[in-house]
Amino acid sequence: MQSRYNTLVLILVALSSALLGLSILLIGPHKHISLATDFYGISQLLPASVFNALAALAFIAGAILALLSIKTISLRPVLAYLLLAISLVPLVSLFADSMWIASMGGFPVIGSGQGVIKYFALAAIALFLLKPQLPRLQAAWISVLPVLLVLLWIGGMKFTAIEAKGIEDLVLSSPLMSWMYNFWDVQTTSNIIGVYDLVAVLLLIAAIYHHKLVMPAILMSGMVFVVTQTFLVTFDASLSAETLLTTTGHFLIKDLWFIANLALFYQALKPQEQSA
Numbered sequence: 001m002q003s004r005y006n007t008l009v010l011i012l013v014a015l016s017s018a019l020l021g022l023s024i025l026l027i028g029p030h031k032h033i034s035l036a037t038d039f040y041g042i043s044q045l046l047p048a049s050v051f052n053a054l055a056a057l058a059f060i061a062g063a064i065l066a067l068l069s070i071k072t073i074s075l076r077p078v079l080a081y082l083l084l085a086i087s088l089v090p091l092v093s094l095f096a097d098s099m100w101i102a103s104m105g106g107f108p109v110i111g112s113g114q115g116v117i118k119y120f121a122l123a124a125i126a127l128f129l130l131k132p133q134l135p136r137l138q139a140a141w142i143s144v145l146p147v148l149l150v151l152l153w154i155g156g157m158k159f160t161a162i163e164a165k166g167i168e169d170l171v172l173s174s175p176l177m178s179w180m181y182n183f184w185d186v187q188t189t190s191n192i193i194g195v196y197d198l199v200a201v202l203l204l205i206a207a208i209y210h211h212k213l214v215m216p217a218i219l220m221s222g223m224v225f226v227v228t229q230t231f232l233v234t235f236d237a238s239l240s241a242e243t244l245l246t247t248t249g250h251f252l253i254k255d256l257w258f259i260a261n262l263a264l265f266y267q268a269l270k271p272q273e274q275s276a
Contacts, residue, residue, distance in 0.1 A: 005267045007070055009125060009260040013083070014066035016256040021059030023245035024052060031247065035112060036089060039096040058086050069129075080129035087119035087126065101162065114154055115250065120146035121257035128264055139268035140208050143261050147221055148201050150258065155197025164190030173234040176227055197224060207269065214269045218262050225255040225262075 029048040065079040099113030100106040157163040200221040207217035238249040
């Protein structure tokens with residue numbers, strides 16, 4: 001990765017990891033950490049507060065390493081392995097039934113796992129830190145796969161009533177999106193958002209083979225994650241004076257990883273003459 005992309009990606013990792021780590025430390029035992037320890041059968045080995053502290057310290061260590069890695073390139077492999085560990089622990093727990101909505105048939109109707117699948121984005125960043133000189137096409141697919149996955153999966157969920165209702169409060173809080181309810185009902189609004197996500201998926205795939213579409217694809221898909229970050233300000237239940245982020249805030253802040261993925265995607269596909 002070039003220097004400016006290194007810097008952007010590492011800053012996004014540092015910011016998100018610091019906020020996640022500090023808020024997990026302050027918020028106390030976390031439902032998703034408990035789900036993971038239950039899946040691995042280790043919940044009885046240590047108090048929940050200890051597992052919570054270990055997760056928080058892992059994120060804080062990641063934030064520190066990310067900042068140090070901006071200047072000290074030799075630390076990037078260490079950061080990469082830490083990020084892989086942080087991402088793989090929750091990702092493997094997707095095999096747990098608790099991640100899916102049983103009343104709707106279980107897999108692939110995702111519930112608690114919506115926050116977990118976002119760790120694919122962190123894993124992709126780790127791979128780039130380990131292998132910064134990947135061939136262009138391979139680099140493009142690795143960087144964009146997590147983006148495609150979350151847009152396809154969570155976008156697809158927008159067509160269900162449970163997801164349409166689940167995002168209602170978020171949409172209502174946003175000056176950028178609340179106007180939609182003036183024209184459409186809750187389900188139709190959710191369907192439109194879902195269609196937008198799926199069109200962004202198709203555009204990203206097309207951009208891999210038609211490079212003139214790279215910027216439109218990044219702008220369209222990137223707006224999803226930028227708007228998500230605005231919810232941290234507009235949605236009262238995202239932030240807390242006591243814990244910095246709430247559990248909802250944890251879900252939202254992870255979208256910074258997808259912005260980093262898109263930066264890597266652009267870096268992989270931009271014209272060669274600009275890559276020197």
